[in-house]
Amino acid sequence: MCATFLETRLDAVWQERFAALPMKCERDANPGIDEVEEWREWSHRETTPDQERIEEYLDTFDVTGLSILHVGVGNSQFAARFSHRAKLIVGFTISPLEAQQGERLKLANYRPIVRNKYSPGPLGEQEHFDIVIDNNPTTFGCCRRHFINMMASYAACIQPNGMVLTDRVGLGWVVSAPEANPRWSFDFDDWAAMGGVFGLRAARPTEYLYALLARASCVPDLRPQTEGRPA
Ligand SMILES: C[S@@+](CC[C@H](N)C(=O)[O-])C[C@H]1O[C@@H](n2cnc3c(N)ncnc32)[C@H](O)[C@@H]1O
Secondary structure, three states, X not given: OOHHHHHHHXXXXXXXXXXXXXXXXXXXXXXXXXXXXXXXXXXXXXXXXXXXHHHHHHHOEOOOOOEEEEEOOOOOHHHHHHOOOOOEEEEEEOOHHHHHHHHHOOOOOEEXXXXXXXXXXXXXXXXXXXXXXXXXXXXXXXXXXXHXXXXXXXXXXXXXXXXEEEEHHHHOXXXXXXXXXXXXXXXXXXXXXXXXHOOOEEEOOOOOEEEEEOOOOOHHHHOEOOOOOOO
């Protein structure tokens, strides 16, 4: 997409919906708000209900051979659950402890990486994924510039029939640090508006699951497991 068109569209959407959020911040070295330790270090915590809903949903599909980017690996139980079916799972976290715990699982096709999702630049060794999962895309938001880094990376790294998946509750959840701006609580229309800026189409496959679909994608592209099975 042409950069000028994208910026014009982004400006319009931002002004209309997100004017309460800062345009820039001074957190280039470490973007996002992560001062609340319990929100960043999740290695020994239970999977959240919103992450669980995403996993339940993916479990209804055949993910064999798919490449998945899991942003916010937490306890890495997502990788433990799906790695024997997926081709590759790359996991992002800002917590070295979470990355170490993921590595200790010794899953051959799982690469947990300490990588800040709000930083600019390519997303790693595998730059195209069938599915990106992030149950808290806005939760740790600091400013437009860093948030857009993340959205641009997600849009650029999904396959032409790929998707970004999030959850209604996680998308609406904002970190409790005093400097956190409550407007980072997004609803479906906010999510759809941001996706539109990057040419992604929003869909709501379940009451809780919110997807952004690349141009050639539709939710059934993930080959439901019931296909071809005897009734
Ligand atoms: C509340 S935990 C949720 C973990 C898991 N997704 C779940 O729902 O069970 C938040 C996760 O997001 C990660 N995280 C927070 N800020 C991040 C950032 N800027 N870039 C990448 N990961 C981040 C943390 O390291 C942690 O894995």
